[in-house]
Amino acid sequence: MINKILKNTESVCxxxxxxxxARKLIExxxxxxxxxxxxxxxxxxxxxxxxxxxxxxxxxxxxxxxHNCKTGxxxxxxxxxGICPDHRQEGCCILLEITSNCNLRCPIxxxxxxxxxxxxxxxSLIESWYRQLFNSGIPYNIQLSGGEPTTRDDLPExxxxxxxxxxxxxxxxxxxxxxxxEPDYVRKLGDAGLNSVFLQFDGTTDEIYKTIxxxxxxxxxxxxxxxxxxxxxxxxxxxxxxxxxxxxxxxxIIRLAAKRIPHVRGVHFQPISFFxxxxxxxxxxxxxxxxxxxxxxxxxxxxxxxxxxxxAGAENSYCSFHGNFILMQDGTLKPLPSSQRPDCCxxxxxxxxxxxxxxxxxxxxxxxxxxxxxxxxxxxxxxxxDAFSDYGMNTESLDDFLDHINSYSLxxxxxxxxxxxxxxxxxxxxxxxxxxxxxxxxxxxxAFNLTSESGKSIYRTMY
Amino acid sequence: MSAEFNLQQSxxxxxxCGEYLKTGSVTLEYLGNNFxxxxxxxxxxxxxxxxxxxxxxxxxxxxxxxxxx
Numbered sequence: 287m288i289n290k291i292l293k294n295t296e297s298v299c300x301x302x303x304x305x306x307x308a309r310k311l312i313e314x315x316x317x318x319x320x321x322x323x324x325x326x327x328x329x330x331x332x333x334x335x336x337x338x339x340x341x342x343x344x345x346x347x348x349x350x351x352x353h354n355c356k357t358g359x360x361x362x363x364x365x366x367x368g369i370c371p372d373h374r375q376e377g378c379c380i381l382l383e384i385t386s387n388c389n390l391r392c393p394i395x396x397x398x399x400x401x402x403x404x405x406x407x408x409x410s411l412i413e414s415w416y417r418q419l420f421n422s423g424i425p426y427n428i429q430l431s432g433g434e435p436t437t438r439d440d441l442p443e444x445x446x447x448x449x450x451x452x453x454x455x456x457x458x459x460x461x462x463x464x465x466x467x468e469p470d471y472v473r474k475l476g477d478a479g480l481n482s483v484f485l486q487f488d489g490t491t492d493e494i495y496k497t498i499x500x501x502x503x504x505x506x507x508x509x510x511x512x513x514x515x516x517x518x519x520x521x522x523x524x525x526x527x528x529x530x531x532x533x534x535x536x537x538x539i540i541r542l543a544a545k546r547i548p549h550v551r552g553v554h555f556q557p558i559s560f561f562x563x564x565x566x567x568x569x570x571x572x573x574x575x576x577x578x579x580x581x582x583x584x585x586x587x588x589x590x591x592x593x594x595x596x597x598a599g600a601e602n603s604y605c606s607f608h609g610n611f612i613l614m615q616d617g618t619l620k621p622l623p624s625s626q627r628p629d630c631c632x633x634x635x636x637x638x639x640x641x642x643x644x645x646x647x648x649x650x651x652x653x654x655x656x657x658x659x660x661x662x663x664x665x666x667x668x669x670x671x672d673a674f675s676d677y678g679m680n681t682e683s684l685d686d687f688l689d690h691i692n693s694y695s696l697x698x699x700x701x702x703x704x705x706x707x708x709x710x711x712x713x714x715x716x717x718x719x720x721x722x723x724x725x726x727x728x729x730x731x732x733a734f735n736l737t738s739e740s741g742k743s744i745y746r747t748m749y
Numbered sequence: 750m751s752a753e754f755n756l757q758q759s760x761x762x763x764x765x766c767g768e769y770l771k772t773g774s775v776t777l778e779y780l781g782n783n784f785x786x787x788x789x790x791x792x793x794x795x796x797x798x799x800x801x802x803x804x805x806x807x808x809x810x811x812x813x814x815x816x817x818x
Contacts, residue, residue: 622815674803678772680787684807687784691814 299323436464462510476517537585555700599640602716608699655693
């Protein structure tokens, strides 16, 4: 057995949430976060499994100097979020929690939402949130979240308002119940300009939903995909992965997604995190990024390979993975060359440039491509073709490729959130997913949702 | 016809061979993907002329699509 300390970092105590020193220890190619709270003892949790080399996964990066800071450095990470000048990345997607109510009460919920009827934020308040964000001058992508945003009847107006104020890309985070049951409601969302739905989609069997969500929901999820497709709203399937429940369903989820291209634009896996509400004590053997990627290869019979996946440049390398694929005529997925892994010669990326690319990529990829709904019109294609063909040139293969790739690409990605057990504050400083706090601060997602063993929160309690 | 597109066959000469360029089959290749197209090329040495608005238009779009986020 080979033990080696890879790096020193900081974390929090899962019991009292105090900041404590932590170390990353590699042991037989598995990487653990180990830490000790003077008051509450030792903690050790798996953060990276063998099969993909931990060190070579990282993309070297030149950090951003963040603007739009609402807080200074006073208590140190993660207690100064606003974001503070110690943060190293701007936001890509900003979450607006427009309700705390939900129409499900899942055993697993990072927001700890419930069936109560709490008072929703007023429409005018949401307008002020949009304006504060827009006035920062940063072209954020917006995710409307909660709670379950579709419990609001004025959701179409909220979406329309966001576009009117100037946000190009608005995404809805939803369990899909209303979308599956109310086609007219989906039509209104589409008419309002909803670009994409981030659809909670844990698997392809009712058994999975009964365990994770407390009800058989497959039919309503499929109806939600149908209704979004009818209104040209892009759909990203978002499975929460739980060992023993749906880790072995990854291949079927990808196959289902491929059948629903072009309207299903991506699959975004999220291993369960232990914040908010969760059913059992956090296990030490967490699902980590290498396990998901290896499961993808194994469950697609090797058609998709571990080498087709890589980290992103915008966020910390250890937060996410993605692979870009094209649907071929025979129904298979072909990896795009761009999905190849960085190697030892990879030059450092510039975080400030990567975040711009990330916003643009997400907005383009997770919206429905143009060619599938308005072929020959969206790109002024006839004019472009005529201009070249008038001189005897023929560049149709480029047009066909652009049409095809716009519509028939699928991104398979995943994000490993951090909770009080596996929190690495070095990673947190690179976070690009921020939650808009009603007082105007932007809180990195994992800090916003962080809860102690007893359910104590740093940021949600400040509402 | 696009105003910015002002290519005229009779004005394109291959500087090496002195031949007028004519349309012909060309395969563009980028990151392992091939795109068969017809462009102006020198019948003698094969030099291909790519109009600026093709290079900065469709070809650049294809490159971006093949590159990563």
